[in-house]
Amino acid sequence: xxxxxxxxxxxxxxxxxxxxALFSTIYRRRKVQRLVGLKPWFPAxxxxxxxxxxxxxxxxxxxxxxxxxxxxxxxxxxxKRIMVLQESKPALVELHQRSAVGDELWTRFLATExxxxxxxxxxxxxxxxxxPGWAQTLxxxxxxxxxxxxxxxRLAQITEQxxxxxxxxxxxxxxxxVEFEKxxxxxxGTSADKPDTKKKGKNKK
Amino acid sequence: xxxxxILPIIFDEVTKRVxxxxxxxxxxxxxxxxxxxLMYRDLISLNADVPPPPNQINGRLNDQVKKLKDTGNVxxxxxxxxxxxxxxxxxxxxxxxxPLWEASGYVREELSVLYSNRAQAYMSQSxxxxxxxxxxxxxxxxxxxxxxxxxxxxxxxYMGRLREAKDAFQIGIESCENDLNDLKTALSEVCDxxxxx
Numbered sequence: 001x002x003x004x005x006x007x008x009x010x011x012x013x014x015x016x017x018x019x020x021a022l023f024s025t026i027y028r029r030r031k032v033q034r035l036v037g038l039k040p041w042f043p044a045x046x047x048x049x050x051x052x053x054x055x056x057x058x059x060x061x062x063x064x065x066x067x068x069x070x071x072x073x074x075x076x077x078x079x080k081r082i083m084v085l086q087e088s089k090p091a092l093v094e095l096h097q098r099s100a101v102g103d104e105l106w107t108r109f110l111a112t113e114x115x116x117x118x119x120x121x122x123x124x125x126x127x128x129x130x131x132p133g134w135a136q137t138l139x140x141x142x143x144x145x146x147x148x149x150x151x152x153x154r155l156a157q158i159t160e161q162x163x164x165x166x167x168x169x170x171x172x173x174x175x176x177x178v179e180f181e182k183x184x185x186x187x188x189g190t191s192a193d194k195p196d197t198k199k200k201g202k203n204k205k
Numbered sequence: 206x207x208x209x210x211i212l213p214i215i216f217d218e219v220t221k222r223v224x225x226x227x228x229x230x231x232x233x234x235x236x237x238x239x240x241x242x243l244m245y246r247d248l249i250s251l252n253a254d255v256p257p258p259p260n261q262i263n264g265r266l267n268d269q270v271k272k273l274k275d276t277g278n279v280x281x282x283x284x285x286x287x288x289x290x291x292x293x294x295x296x297x298x299x300x301x302x303x304p305l306w307e308a309s310g311y312v313r314e315e316l317s318v319l320y321s322n323r324a325q326a327y328m329s330q331s332x333x334x335x336x337x338x339x340x341x342x343x344x345x346x347x348x349x350x351x352x353x354x355x356x357x358x359x360x361x362x363y364m365g366r367l368r369e370a371k372d373a374f375q376i377g378i379e380s381c382e383n384d385l386n387d388l389k390t391a392l393s394e395v396c397d398x399x400x401x402x
Contacts, residue, residue, distance in 0.1 A: 072244055140259055
């Protein structure tokens with residue numbers, strides 16, 4: 001039998017344990033990094049940043065009403081984000097239950113919800129600083145602003161479409177008139193006795 | 206969420222407007238700045254420190270819009286359709302100038318009637334395309350008004366878009382509760398036309 005050194009099993013154990021320890025520290029560090037480096041759900045919160053920047057300005061000092069306007073804009077953006085989170089939640093919950101989405105996405109979502117709550121709390125505090133008692137109506141006002149903005153957006157779209165519709169109809173009218181006149185001349189020659197078209201409507205698609 | 210960032214924002218005391226230096230401006234930031242300046246303008250004209258809760262309405266703006274609408278209605282009855290359209294347009298623009306924190310429900314009510322009236326005025330001039338878009342706007346603002354759906358369908362019908370007209374009438378019948386007779390008649394009329402096609 002070959003001679004095995006006494007140190008061989010000891011060396012083996014040391015190697016094994018040290019590699020396990022190394023692996024677990026690296027794994028844990030990676031996990032923490034992953035949590036800290038979580039990609040944010042939403043892009044930069046411009047309204048909030050503008051509010052904070054205005055609040056800091058001392059020369060010239062920004063008027064109170066401008067700060068309030070900025071806080072309103074911040075609350076409005078918050079409402080929009082809350083709506084997005086509320087709409088996405090049921091789908092995400094189900095997908096997560098079915099393991100169709102990874103843990104990272106789910107963790108990001110939960111973290112975003114918590115951050116959102118903190119943001120709302122901050123807005124409430126700021127509102128009461130700017131005007132005591134305002135916090136009660138701030139978010140109701142902001143929600144109404146969101147509704148009104150959507151309204152106006154859609155109406156602006158429709159107004160834009162108007163021009164295109166006008167053009168389309170003008171072309172359509174020309175085309176149909178020309179075709180119809182050809183038809184009629186073919187059927188009746190130059191007789192003045194032409195059938196009434198109003199009833200039939202211009203049934204060209 | 207992203208980390209907070211302080212921006213090199215500028216407040217001009219003369220123009221009372223906020224702005225950012227050009228290097229900082231992205232399209233989104235520019236939009237936000239513009240919205241902020243408009244909101245500030247609205248807040249200044251407000252007598253209170255903060256906007257009232259949404260269920261309070263600005264009385265003066267109401268009356269002005271109503272006056273324009275009534276003037277438009279009078280012109281319409283006299284057959285002066287261009288004048289009517291002009292009045293309705295002014296009323297609509299005034300209605301849209303309301304501060305954004307006012308009750309959106311009330312804005313929808315007010316504007317849907319104005320758009321519907323303007324659609325009718327356009328129809329009296331056979332301006333089907335313009336009337337169609339106004340009827341579309343009216344329907345979007347308030348879905349349960351049979352007249353608006355009727356006008357939309359008729360405009361489509363007179364432009365020869367029969368299948369769209371049929372859809373419009375059907376949607377009208379589904380969205381409304383009362384006064385469906387005109388819509389039903391119009392629907393069967395357009396269906397006959399489609400069969401003839």
